[in-house]
Amino acid sequence: MIPEFAILGHPNEGKSSVVSTLTEDDKIKVSQIPGETRESKKYTITIDDKKIISFVDTPGFQMPKKTLAWFKAYKGRPDQIIEIFIDTFKDDPFYVDECELLLPVAKGAGIIYVVDGSRPVRDDDLAEMEILRLTGRPRMAIINSKTSEKNYISDWKLEFQKHFNCIREFNSNTADFSERIKMLDSLKAIDQEMEDVLYHVIAAFKKERHKRNCLVAALISLTLEKILSFHVSQSVALSFDRKRVEERLEKKYHAAIKKIEKLMFKKIRSLFQHTLFEYHLLEYSILRHDLFSQQTWELLGLTRQQLTTAGAVIGGSAGAVLDTAAAGITFGVFTAMGGILGAGSAWFGGKKITRVKKAGIRFGKDKLKLGPNKNIQFLYILIDRALIYYSHIINRPHGCRNLQELSQKEKSDKKGYSTGFSSREKKICAKYFKIVTGQSLIRDKKAVSDFEELIESRLNKIDRIYD
Ligand SMILES: Nc1nc2c(ncn2[C@@H]2O[C@H](COP(=O)(O)OP(=O)(O)OP(=O)(O)O)[C@@H](O)[C@H]2O)c(=O)[nH]1
Numbered sequence: 001m002i003p004e005f006a007i008l009g010h011p012n013e014g015k016s017s018v019v020s021t022l023t024e025d026d027k028i029k030v031s032q033i034p035g036e037t038r039e040s041k042k043y044t045i046t047i048d049d050k051k052i053i054s055f056v057d058t059p060g061f062q063m064p065k066k067t068l069a070w071f072k073a074y075k076g077r078p079d080q081i082i083e084i085f086i087d088t089f090k091d092d093p094f095y096v097d098e099c100e101l102l103l104p105v106a107k108g109a110g111i112i113y114v115v116d117g118s119r120p121v122r123d124d125d126l127a128e129m130e131i132l133r134l135t136g137r138p139r140m141a142i143i144n145s146k147t148s149e150k151n152y153i154s155d156w157k158l159e160f161q162k163h164f165n166c167i168r169e170f171n172s173n174t175a176d177f178s179e180r181i182k183m184l185d186s187l188k189a190i191d192q193e194m195e196d197v198l199y200h201v202i203a204a205f206k207k208e209r210h211k212r213n214c215l216v217a218a219l220i221s222l223t224l225e226k227i228l229s230f231h232v233s234q235s236v237a238l239s240f241d242r243k244r245v246e247e248r249l250e251k252k253y254h255a256a257i258k259k260i261e262k263l264m265f266k267k268i269r270s271l272f273q274h275t276l277f278e279y280h281l282l283e284y285s286i287l288r289h290d291l292f293s294q295q296t297w298e299l300l301g302l303t304r305q306q307l308t309t310a311g312a313v314i315g316g317s318a319g320a321v322l323d324t325a326a327a328g329i330t331f332g333v334f335t336a337m338g339g340i341l342g343a344g345s346a347w348f349g350g351k352k353i354t355r356v357k358k359a360g361i362r363f364g365k366d367k368l369k370l371g372p373n374k375n376i377q378f379l380y381i382l383i384d385r386a387l388i389y390y391s392h393i394i395n396r397p398h399g400c401r402n403l404q405e406l407s408q409k410e411k412s413d414k415k416g417y418s419t420g421f422s423s424r425e426k427k428i429c430a431k432y433f434k435i436v437t438g439q440s441l442i443r444d445k446k447a448v449s450d451f452e453e454l455i456e457s458r459l460n461k462i463d464r465i466y467d
Pocket residue numbers: 009010011012013014015016017018029030031032033034035036037038058059060144145146147171172173174401402405
């Protein structure tokens with residue numbers, strides 16, 4: 001038997017949102033209109049094909065005062081109170097929701113009672129709490145505040161103390177992995193018998209999370225290798241319109257790299273079980289901007305002054321520069337752009353821009369070749385974008401369908417992560433870069449695994465996995 005908890009409460013308090021976040025299932029229906037959930041439904045978390053824990057979403061109480069009156073008048077065996085209630089009212093249309101929501105509890109589920117802490121406590125709530133107390137089942141209360149209103153929290157806590165074994169603030173719209181773990185940890189307090197089994201549940205969650213981050217690190221390392229070793233080429237006749245060929249090659253190069261990056265994003269998203277995310281990338285998210293656009297490097301930390309310096313090299317927006325650049329320096333400019341892209345990243349320095357090499361293009365016998373980009377700052381931009389995307393994903397609870405709720409968290413993501421890399425970490429990156437761009441004759445496996453390890457430790461830090 002795996003542990004099972006029923007999520008109970010008043011309609012529209014956020015029960016389904018809590019279940020959605022706890023089970024990482026964004027397909028669970030959540031609605032502004034009360035009464036969305038009509039039937040109890042069990043959601044089971046499976047790790048490595050093993051069922052670990054279940055949460056049951058339920059409809060809200062409709063007749064709490066009348067139900068409480070029956071519970072108070074009940075004179076039978078206390079441990080049978082729920083079963084007898086359901087038996088008495090199963091055919092009564094007025095109590096259809098009460099029977100439905102109490103059924104999982106009758107079958108042995110523990111209780112998680114959800115309230116919106118941003119509104120005052122009402123009589124109906126007191127009746128619901130008293131019903132749950134009279135069930136005698138292990139129970140915990142969580143405050144899922146739908147707004148930032150904090151005035152009522154102490155009133156709720158005061159009432160909860162009379163009715164529940166454990167109380168916790170848990171916000172379905174903001175909770176990250178560490179808060180989910182803390183929530184599971186709190187459940188241990190509601191029933192001593194469950195302590196052991198919950199200990200194993202938490203261990204399984206953590207192990208699986210580590211595994212995910214390990215997979216993401218390998219994915220990032222592999223994808224960046226693909227991007228950084230990528231090149232395009234085209235055969236050319238003796239006399240050819242060089243500018244046109246260069247433009248075509250560059251388009252091809254950009255499109256291919258963006259596609260590879262996008263695929264990596266998609267894989268990260270699916271690993272964290274987000275199916276709705278694509279439709280909800282915030283308007284001001286850095287990732288909405290093209291990998292090769294001016295906004296990208298501006299958002300990753302370029303100051304006004306630095307941008308002006310950059311402007312002197314590239315002359316306005318990235319696209320326009322490449323279109324209007326004189327033949328012959330196009331690819332020098334392209335490489336310079338790689339340098340500017342690194343702004344705000346670890347290797348950024350005003351002086352560096354002027355030192356950018358004009359060496360992105362090479363001539364074969366009869367081929368024009370573009371790439372691989374030999375500018376290490378390109379690596380830092382790619383790392384930053386991968387980590388920012390990852391952070392978007394893991395900081396987005398599955399129960400959150402409200403974009404505003406996430407805005408504060410995401411706004412703080414503007415700086416690139418690589419800015420804070422230590423010199424040791426930069427060395428690891430440099431070694432990796434040399435190998436994947438083919439500048440090193442020997443493929444040093446350790447350099448690649450060191451890089452993967454570095455990325456994994458960053459992911460675990462962003463994920464607050466050790467909190
Ligand atoms: N801003 C914000 N909105 C929330 C939060 N939790 C729930 N909501 C919103 O509140 C509304 C109700 O959420 P649900 O999860 O459907 O509530 P419920 O208790 O399952 O409702 P019923 O199924 O109708 O009983 C939805 O519009 C949610 O998006 C929260 O923590 N913050």
